[in-house]
Amino acid sequence: MAFTFSGDDVCQATQPTPLPEPYWVAFSPSSAKLIGIELDKNQLPTDTTWLAVLSGNQLSTGTHQFPNPIATAYSGHQFGVWAGQLGDGRAILLGDIAGQELQLKGAGITRFSRMGDGRAVLRSSIREFLCSEAMHALGIPTTRALSIIGSDLPIRRETLETAAVCARLAPSFMRVGHFEHFASLDDVGRLKEFADYLIQNHYPESQNTENPYLSLFKEICSRNANLVAQWQSVGFCHGVLNSDNISVLGLTIDYGPFGFLDQFQIDHICNHSDQGGRYAYHRQPQIMHWNMACLASAMIPLLANDSGKEKAQEQLRGALEQFPVVYAHKWQSLFRKKLGLFTVQEGDIPLIERLLQAMHDSKVDFTSFFRNLGKLQVNSAISKNPLRDEFLDRESIDRWFVDYAERLQLESSSDIARQKEMDRINPKYVLRNHLAQSAIEMAQNKDFSEVIKLLKILSHPYEEQDEYHSYSLAPPPNAQSVEVSCSS
Numbered sequence: 001m002a003f004t005f006s007g008d009d010v011c012q013a014t015q016p017t018p019l020p021e022p023y024w025v026a027f028s029p030s031s032a033k034l035i036g037i038e039l040d041k042n043q044l045p046t047d048t049t050w051l052a053v054l055s056g057n058q059l060s061t062g063t064h065q066f067p068n069p070i071a072t073a074y075s076g077h078q079f080g081v082w083a084g085q086l087g088d089g090r091a092i093l094l095g096d097i098a099g100q101e102l103q104l105k106g107a108g109i110t111r112f113s114r115m116g117d118g119r120a121v122l123r124s125s126i127r128e129f130l131c132s133e134a135m136h137a138l139g140i141p142t143t144r145a146l147s148i149i150g151s152d153l154p155i156r157r158e159t160l161e162t163a164a165v166c167a168r169l170a171p172s173f174m175r176v177g178h179f180e181h182f183a184s185l186d187d188v189g190r191l192k193e194f195a196d197y198l199i200q201n202h203y204p205e206s207q208n209t210e211n212p213y214l215s216l217f218k219e220i221c222s223r224n225a226n227l228v229a230q231w232q233s234v235g236f237c238h239g240v241l242n243s244d245n246i247s248v249l250g251l252t253i254d255y256g257p258f259g260f261l262d263q264f265q266i267d268h269i270c271n272h273s274d275q276g277g278r279y280a281y282h283r284q285p286q287i288m289h290w291n292m293a294c295l296a297s298a299m300i301p302l303l304a305n306d307s308g309k310e311k312a313q314e315q316l317r318g319a320l321e322q323f324p325v326v327y328a329h330k331w332q333s334l335f336r337k338k339l340g341l342f343t344v345q346e347g348d349i350p351l352i353e354r355l356l357q358a359m360h361d362s363k364v365d366f367t368s369f370f371r372n373l374g375k376l377q378v379n380s381a382i383s384k385n386p387l388r389d390e391f392l393d394r395e396s397i398d399r400w401f402v403d404y405a406e407r408l409q410l411e412s413s414s415d416i417a418r419q420k421e422m423d424r425i426n427p428k429y430v431l432r433n434h435l436a437q438s439a440i441e442m443a444q445n446k447d448f449s450e451v452i453k454l455l456k457i458l459s460h461p462y463e464e465q466d467e468y469h470s471y472s473l474a475p476p477p478n479a480q481s482v483e484v485s486c487s488s
């Protein structure tokens with residue numbers, strides 16, 4: 001059940017603005033399955049009224065009614081600074097369907113749109129759509145994307161583009177920014193209403209603990225700590241880890257200027273608007289921790305009710321200290337597996353760190369290196385393995401490979417079994433920027449085939465899919481520097 005705040009200062013009953021002459025750009029059969037939409041042979045809904053509903057032009061299909069769409073405001077910290085009330089995510093919630101909230105992003109102005117036009121462009125909608133579905137297929141918690149509906153309606157950003165509406169699904173789209181909103185208004189009543197809703201609907205295990213609000217906080221922290229480690233394990237940078245872009249369910253949310261690493265650069269900044277590198281690849285855990293501290297501040301009044309402010313602060317601080325512990329545990333476990341180390345041995349972490357340092361120094365392609373590492377045959381002449389050619393300092397990496405081979409001897413599995421396991425954690429295909437960019441450029445010329453093709457490939461990231469091998473390769477030199485910014 002979607003949460004609706006009492007009070008129209010934060011929750012407005014609102015209609016989507018109709019989208020002129022809408023057409024299908026993309027549709028996710030996997031998301032459709034999640035909410036039981038039946039598909040025809042073209043993998044589009046058999047009930048054709050979905051096109052009108054998902055573009056915001058109509059509020060019912062043959063079988064589903066969405067009579068009460070709403071927009072919800074939130075606040076947040078942007079780039080480390082309190083920004084007050086922000087907006088509604090440019091999203092209108094149509095309603096619930098099969099345990100999922102169905103949201104339209106880019107469906108027009110609401111009371112919370114501030115200076116914005118409430119629209120989203122085709123470019124950013126394609127990025128959000130593809131990455132949501134790619135992340136899901138990678139096994140990383142995320143909001144889902146159901147569809148993109150396009151229109152020739154012109155939208156002004158840096159240049160003139162066209163509008164699109166992306167339909168998203170999630171058990172809840174609520175963010176840290178919702179907690180911060182009520183805390184900033186000193187509205188303990190609605191803060192409590194919101195926390196109680198979350199506990200009841202999404203964290204029932206917290207209900208029977210000694211301190212349900214503290215338990216809720218710990219769980220949100222833990223989910224987001226695990227999430228960041230998962231992002232890093234596939235080379236993902238979110239790009240805008242503002243507190244309003246942090247899900248209280250620990251989902252990846254709000255795909256803007258995100259990026260998957262091509263060359264491994266530990267301090268890679270994927271967002272062209274992030275000049276200081278606040279949200280660089282290696283800073284993500286620290287920044288997520290910082291966002292959890294924002295959440296802790298917002299939750300103080302909830303805990304203080306029972307035990308007083310000082311005790312509440314102490315409890316939340318104690319819980320917050322667990323964040324780096326949970327994160328490190330997950331990170332270590334994932335990177336061990338990426339190297340095919342399925343037992344825990346002393347010296348594993350320095351071995352992983354030496355590799356990452358060497359990859360950074362030589363700007364080695366992150367995704368293909370790990371995928372190919374699985375192909376290594378330990379008992380053959382390890383120093384002659386082709387992966388060494390990726391590195392500038394051959395002597396040093398040869399020493400690393402010798403140590404790695406020695407370490408692999410402690411694993412009981414054969415080369416073949418290890419490769420199979422490693423292929424389950426090291427994806428072959430991720431949404432590299434240049435791939436998204438070429439799909440966008442074709443779509444801007446009304447050819448949506450590349451979006452559909454990418455969706456298909458990225459829905460099976462761990463499978464070989466030999467016919468699409470070229471999609472797994474590092475970008476050619478002329479495609480390396482696609483710049484992405486907050487503009488959407």
Ligand code: AMP
Binds near residue numbers: 088113116240486488
């Ligand atoms: P973002 O940087 O996309 O997370 O956006 C931050 C806030 O600005 C969100 O609350 C959005 O609702 C709002 N926003 C961004 N772009 C627009 C737009 N074109 N129209 C209305 N609101 C917007």
Ligand code: MG
Binds near residue numbers: 244
């Ligand atoms: Mg956002």
